[in-house]
Amino acid sequence: MSKEKIVLYWMRRDLRLHDNSAFYYALRSGHRVLPIFVFDTSILDHLPRRDARVVFIHRELTEIQAQLRAMGSDIHFHFGTPQDAFAQLLKTYSVEAVYTNRDYEPYAQNRDKEIYAMLEAQGIPFIGKKDHVIFDKNEVIKDDGKPYTVFTPYSRKWKSNLRPYHYKAYPNAKYFDQLLKIHLSDIPTLASMRFEDMELAFPEKTVSTTLLSQYGEKRDIPSIRGTSRLSIHLRFGTVSIRQLVQQALPHEKWLNELIWRDFYQAIMYHFPHSVTGAFKPQYDRIPWRDDQEAFQRWCIGTTGYPIVDAGMRELNTTGFMHNRVRMIVASFLTKHLLIDWRWGERYFAEKLLDYDLASNVGGWQWAASSGCDAAPYFRVFNPESQTDKFDPDYRYIRQWVPEYGTPAYPKPIVDHKFARERVLATYKEALGAQSN
DNA sequence: TTTTGAGTTGTTCGA
DNA sequence: GTCGAACAACTCAAA
Numbered sequence: 001m002s003k004e005k006i007v008l009y010w011m012r013r014d015l016r017l018h019d020n021s022a023f024y025y026a027l028r029s030g031h032r033v034l035p036i037f038v039f040d041t042s043i044l045d046h047l048p049r050r051d052a053r054v055v056f057i058h059r060e061l062t063e064i065q066a067q068l069r070a071m072g073s074d075i076h077f078h079f080g081t082p083q084d085a086f087a088q089l090l091k092t093y094s095v096e097a098v099y100t101n102r103d104y105e106p107y108a109q110n111r112d113k114e115i116y117a118m119l120e121a122q123g124i125p126f127i128g129k130k131d132h133v134i135f136d137k138n139e140v141i142k143d144d145g146k147p148y149t150v151f152t153p154y155s156r157k158w159k160s161n162l163r164p165y166h167y168k169a170y171p172n173a174k175y176f177d178q179l180l181k182i183h184l185s186d187i188p189t190l191a192s193m194r195f196e197d198m199e200l201a202f203p204e205k206t207v208s209t210t211l212l213s214q215y216g217e218k219r220d221i222p223s224i225r226g227t228s229r230l231s232i233h234l235r236f237g238t239v240s241i242r243q244l245v246q247q248a249l250p251h252e253k254w255l256n257e258l259i260w261r262d263f264y265q266a267i268m269y270h271f272p273h274s275v276t277g278a279f280k281p282q283y284d285r286i287p288w289r290d291d292q293e294a295f296q297r298w299c300i301g302t303t304g305y306p307i308v309d310a311g312m313r314e315l316n317t318t319g320f321m322h323n324r325v326r327m328i329v330a331s332f333l334t335k336h337l338l339i340d341w342r343w344g345e346r347y348f349a350e351k352l353l354d355y356d357l358a359s360n361v362g363g364w365q366w367a368a369s370s371g372c373d374a375a376p377y378f379r380v381f382n383p384e385s386q387t388d389k390f391d392p393d394y395r396y397i398r399q400w401v402p403e404y405g406t407p408a409y410p411k412p413i414v415d416h417k418f419a420r421e422r423v424l425a426t427y428k429e430a431l432g433a434q435s436n
Numbered sequence: 437t438t439t440t441g442a443g444t445t446g447t448t449c450g451a
Numbered sequence: 452g453t454c455g456a457a458c459a460a461c462t463c464a465a466a
Contacts, residue, residue: 142464150443153464220445256444327445366444378458379446386446420447428459 003094006180007031010038010082010100011075012108014131014237015060017067019169021131026099027175034093034180035068036076037061038085039193043107050196052319052353053236058195059202060238062187073179079188082115095124101131101237104269105357132237133262134158134166134245137269140262147270148263149372155259167242202353203229205239207247216253222311222322223395228254229320231354234261264362267372274371275361276342283370285430288340295343297413298333301401304412305383307391308332310400317400319353324390330367331381336419338426341368369427377427380420 009026017023026033047054065075078085089095098119103112116126130136140158141147148154190197207228218226233239241258248255268275278284297303301312311325321329326348333344341364348364349355365371369379391397394404403409 144464148464150463152443260444324445331446373443373463375444375446376459381445382447424458431459 003092004180005031005094005096006034007096008089008093008098009033009035010098011035011064012037012100012103013235014101015057015064016238016240017064018172019240019243020101020172020237021170022099022101022127022129024170024172024175025127025129026097027172027178029097029099029178031096031178032180033178034074034076034182035064036078036085036089038082039077039079039188040082040111041080044193044195047195049194050198052198052200053355054193054195055190055198055200056202056232056353057236058187058190060236065187068179069183071176071179072181073176074182074184075187076184077187079193082111083118086115086118090122090124097125097127099127099129102128102136103132104137104265106268106272106275132241133265134241134258135161135262135266137266140266147266149267149271151260151263151373154263154266155256158259158262162245167245169240169242169246203232205230205233207244209247212248212251212254215251219253220324220390222325223391223393223399227323231356235354235356260362261356261359264358267362268358271372274365275357278368278370279365279372279374280370282431283368286338286370286427287430289338291337291339294337294413295333295339297410298329298337298339298344299347302410302413303332304410305332305336306394306397306401306404306409307383307387309404310391310397313400315348315351319351321352322396324386325396326363327367328381328383328386330364332383334364334368335380335423336383336414336416338419338423341365341370377431378424380423382416382420384416 007026007029009023011023014020014022023033023035044054061075061077068074076089078088100112103109112126112128119126135158137147140154140161148157207230211226211228215226215228218224220226230239230244234241234244245255245258248258267279271279298308299312301309301316303309307325308329311321311329314325315321330341330344333339334341345360345364348360352360362371366374369375369377387394387397397404401409
């Protein structure tokens with residue numbers, strides 16, 4: 001019996017069936033479509049047993065499998081490496097093509113190169129589509145053909161390039177009859193993959209127009225719900241960026257945040273060195289302090305600076321931190337404590353549910369002043385003034401640092417004035433020094 | 437090629 | 452309390 005000819009749609013960080021580019025093109029390919037997902041052990045092996053992001057992915061995929069089964073179709077799961085998954089699938093099916101949405105992270109780029117080579121050897125096209133961003137890495141570039149490194153001109157070009165078809169939803173549902181009719185195994189349980197289930201409530205997938213219209217004035221106040229909390233859904237593609245842009249168009253401040261996301265994705269692609277080192281190389285000369293104890297106090301939120309500690313405790317407790325506070329704690333670690341931004345970046349990577357490599361590295365390098373279009377190095381956030389401005393009644397601080405104001409609360413880990421002068425002198429000397 | 441204006445999110449100092 | 456300038460120069464983008 002000859003094997004059935006199908007195309008595969010490989011789902012990764014685009015966990016949705018609606019308005020999904022690669023899935024759409026697979027459905028329009030003229031062949032039956034089998035969605036697949038790989039629980040990639042080369043990633044999962046490095047994660048702790050209790051990991052909220054794994055729980056999130058698992059929940060979403062369980063729902064997706066239910067939706068597909070309601071149509072008489074299914075999704076194929078593999079627990080292992082993508083290489084093994086494809087080796088197995090190619091034995092079972094006659095695969096005409098593999099469709100997937102592009103992922104710009106270095107790990108993903110390498111993985112996809114390998115898969116591409118593997119499929120190419122068998123004459124199977126591996127087709128990557130744009131889905132994660134509105135504009136791909138080379139679609140918003142300067143007139144001389146080079147990538148932007150400054151946000152404002154990038155955003156102007158982004159906006160002038162934007163046409164309605166860029167954010168038009170892909171009508172996937174119209175073509176669901178192209179799905180392969182099949183019944184496959186249930187999604188592997190979390191326990192079978194050595195993970196624990198967790199009782200968690202994740203943010204919803206929608207944002208109200210009220211919130212968007214008030215975003216500009218409320219987004220900096222961490223004690224109120226002024227931000228969309230959609231970041232985790234953008235991270236895993238459980239919402240579509242096109243749909244969000246459509247909704248964001250009348251709300252410029254919030255639209256800008258989505259443009260920042262495209263910007264940092266493009267920066268990561270064009271300047272991969274900035275994932276592991278300073279975007280501006282001279283900032284790699286800064287002699288960071290190797291102070292494990294101070295770093296530990298920053299991590300657990302006992303620096304004696306209440307706004308910093310509140311932020312870190314919110315992160316440790318919920319896997320989320322308000323954006324304004326992210327800037328404050330990042331400035332504090334890099335400038336007050338003079339600790340390498342990579343340490344902080346790694347800690348965020350471990351803790352943030354919405355962790356996204358490009359945005360996280362971009363944000364940290366912005367705070368450390370080493371990034372493209374970063375804050376000038378002499379801009380040192382004053383935790384007290386930030387509190388006066390953005391948490392004047394200490395509502396956020398009291399929520400996360402209940403012992404603030406009692407003798408149980410620690411004394412400041414370092415004096416502000418001293419720390420400020422120290423970082424200015426250190427940066428100045430390091431940046432002034434000759435590179436050779 | 438040269439020139440010009442501009443550049444996410446701040447802080448401090450002194451008038 | 453309020454306001455403007457200095458912070459430190461540099462690099463980028465576009466005309």
